[in-house]
Amino acid sequence: VRTVDFLNIAKETSYALSNAWALECWGGATFDVAMPFLYEDPWDRLRKMRKLVPNIPFQMLLRGANGVAYSSLPDNAIFHFCEQAKKNGVDIFRVFDALNDVEQLEVGVKAVLKAGGVAEGTVCYSRDMLNPSKKYNLEYYMGVVEKIVNMGAHILGIKDMAGVLKPNAATMLIGSIRKKYPDLPIHVHTHDSAGTGVPLWLPVLSCADAVDAATDSMSLTSQPSMMPSSHLLEGSDLTWVHPSQLVKMCHYWAQLRLLYSPFEAGLTGPDPEVYEHEIPGGQLTNLIFQASQQGLGEQWAQTKKAYEQANDLLGDIVKVTPTSKVVGDLAQFMVSNKLSYNDVLEKAEQLDFPSSVLEFFEGLIGQPY
Template identity: 25%
Template sequence: MKTIKVMDTTLRDAHQSLWATRMTTAMMLPVAERMDRIGYDAIDLMGLIQFDVAVRYLKEDPWQRVKLMRGKVVHTPMQSSIRSKSLTGFDVVPNDVLLLWCERLIANGLKRVRAFDALADLDNIVHILEHAKSLGAYTVGALVYGHSPVHTDELYARKTKELIERAEVDSIMLKDACGLLTPDRIRTLVPAMKNVMGDVPLELHSHCLTGLAPLVYLDGVKLGVDQVHTSTAPLANGPAQPATQTIARNLRGMGYRVDLDDRLIDEVSAHFRRVAEQEGKPLGVPMEYDAFHFEHQVPGGMLTNFHFQLAQAGLGDKLDAVLHECAQIRRELGWPIMVTPFAQLVGTQAVLNVVQGERYRIVPDEVKKYALGYYGKLLAPVEPDVLDRIVENGSRRIALEPEPMPPAVPELRRKYPNMSDEERLLRYSFAGTQVDEMLAAGPTRTEYHFQTPIAKLVSELAKRPKFKYVHIQKGDTRVDLVG
């Protein structure tokens, strides 16, 4: 009986997909020790957006989150993710900054390092994976799945073989960030990849944006997938990963072994359900199949932003036009996969094209940089007439050929002499006073308190000015509210 391993995504991708990455450290810590005992192969904790949201919106030190979690999760490896040549923003950063970032992730307890490049330009990530491996980390080479004429089974087999040979990764991850995998495609893609992998394990990661991910997982396991990425309901389904509870039950029913403690999973599930209720956060629900998703491929979070931003501008009726424009821009730009930063640059260009009424009249800097190869080698060329318009209308400050970036760490250490490398990296990544504001907010909260029913009732009543007098009594406890 084959054992199928499970990576938990509840603390990273699940709340990134469902709660706009707004899960605080205090929400995580009460169940961290139980999650450590569940039996996960690994816990996915930190990507670059977790650093970004922690500093800018939650006013929490993300490095402190890592340390606090490491103090409670002592048996299960925790994972971090590195995106190509960038950190928290879209800009390419010097190589020595990336390597220092990798070092500090590992030193702070994230002993599993995953790196990916959405262009499948492995020159952007091989050296990072090699560096992580030299520091004792378990390394995961991730290949981002794309649905296009250039993202063939042969391409993925070739890139898989190259990652294993060049970086000697410990595992390969098939990363379907846009939820585009189908049962038909998985039946040809997984065998093609497994055929060149030898004993290297294959991980499968998808999102439920078309409702097909749970079935894709089950078919993938039949074909040789060794580990699946799931999240704990209620932070599952919708734009997030399939539910751990459902996938485990189905795999066991198919004759596979899944060594997870179901009772502890239920306790973690109950905790996050209460958090969602108290914070007004959405719960994941299954998505209906939408064939149009395979054309525009816009991630769920961006769809929500499109709805909001267009409505705010009085252009709510333009959403379908923007989505069709996204599909056309992808074709013209050589089929970029709709993940950060390419989803944002395609989406921004689509909105500009629709609103301006003239395509590529305004060109964001990121679009010009993409077309000129700043982010890496493209799998397919940009259409010549479109490239001409991008070069002509884009910023003149952007050179036609990217220049090598000089090292930045020595200057960073000179600029901030009495500071840890962790804080230096934050100050490098966040402009202005954002890090100072985060530090001024004080230490990271470590306790999360649920309101008692009476406290919740009083809080809700206080929001309703139409009540002039409220009397509440239970036993010897009496509360009077006078408006």
């Protein structure tokens, strides 16, 4: 999305969302999109938005020791980046590591603290915590949370990047964290890929302090829809905005999405299979587009299945940028070369794996659990 399209609705946004916890509007993939595709300066975007929206805290996504890149950068680069981001308008830094590698995560948290920003140390949620056969269980998450708290993070973030956090799991996980850390602010980020994001809010907000939402037309693989959420909470102690305040802003983005429709991936509804393949919301539409570009568009069902198998081959890893790219690259490699799970195991020494897969095994992305 072009900078001008953000700026055209900025003043209305500053009014409609004046009670919002924060406005996530920078970091993460901003640099990937703004520079190579739009030929825009992401720093200029940040400064212009900050000027037009002075009343809402700005939040950015920081990939720990990776910054906004896909592999680890020198620590001094991360510290300098955070210092500049704070000076140019970022208030809250949601810091995560794609493998929940605490050492990688701590680099980002320390950089934010030194820059004077608000550090939100984040644990990435993967798989079904209630399934006793999965390694990512309550004990695992509580261990990661304890280390994040000990880093000195101001806020705890729970990042459900695929939208697979279920109500009972949310109640157990967030309730356990709240019981152990009664004064710790908890922020839950989920995606609505399966279409279940809005109902998840009720159990989540019984224990957490903040949740993420997206304008209606930008929801689905993004965050739960803002307008239905505001209606759901209307009249309760959790009311934060009247739905009528959101109308103009939501209409604007609905119209604007039509402008970008030639770039749509063709995902027209929820994908409940996300509970099986766990493709993150931020990757789902990209992967559909990439599959089409590689002539695999008609094999999308096979690609999703291969994504599950690729994840298992890599050791059942946490999947979010950049590790999700590793799994996606391996899945497309398997489909395009007609390789099964067993084929990869048997022919591994002869296969020319994608570079991202090699970098993962070389440890350049971090240490998996």
